[in-house]
Amino acid sequence: MEVRLIRLLGLSAAALLLGAAAEPPASGLQGEWRNTNNTVHLRVKPCGSALCGTVTWAAPKQRADAQKGSGRDLVGSVLLQDLKPRGKSVWRGSVYIPDINTTASATVTQLDRSLIRISGCTLMGLACKTQHWHRIG
Numbered sequence: 779m780e781v782r783l784i785r786l787l788g789l790s791a792a793a794l795l796l797g798a799a800a801e802p803p804a805s806g807l808q809g810e811w812r813n814t815n816n817t818v819h820l821r822v823k824p825c826g827s828a829l830c831g832t833v834t835w836a837a838p839k840q841r842a843d844a845q846k847g848s849g850r851d852l853v854g855s856v857l858l859q860d861l862k863p864r865g866k867s868v869w870r871g872s873v874y875i876p877d878i879n880t881t882a883s884a885t886v887t888q889l890d891r892s893l894i895r896i897s898g899c900t901l902m903g904l905a906c907k908t909q910h911w912h913r914i915g
Contacts, residue, residue, distance in 0.1 A: 807861070807869060807888060810834065810914040819914065820857060828871060831858030844876035852876055858896070861886060873898040 844852035873884035
């Protein structure tokens with residue numbers, strides 16, 4: 779009886795550990811994100827002492843626009859660069875805009891577990907744009 783109980787406890791603990799390992803991160807910027815129109819996917823992960831966001835998938839039109847603007851394929855491009863925490867759920871760094879082949883200052887705010895807001899400005903803050911991105915998975 780005692781051996782059976784120990785085995786049962788061991789199996790239960792293993793199941794809990796495996797289940798916890800399979801869970802996506804509860805919060806944080808790291809992970810896979812998509813824009814509102816689901817035309818670009820981006821993976822945010824550590825790069826050096828900061829976070830970066832690299833395009834993992836893009837629809838044909840977005841790829842063509844990026845190719846026309848920058849001469850490079852959108853997939854594999856690092857859009858979010860050098861993101862560092864600047865408060866609770868806020869990161870600052872830069873965003874690469876391939877359509878116009880320029881880099882702008884950026885602020886990324888995590889609104890909840892599944893939603894971030896990316897704001898970028900060029901021309902000393904005169905031209906700004908904000909997009910919402912949704913966590914995938």
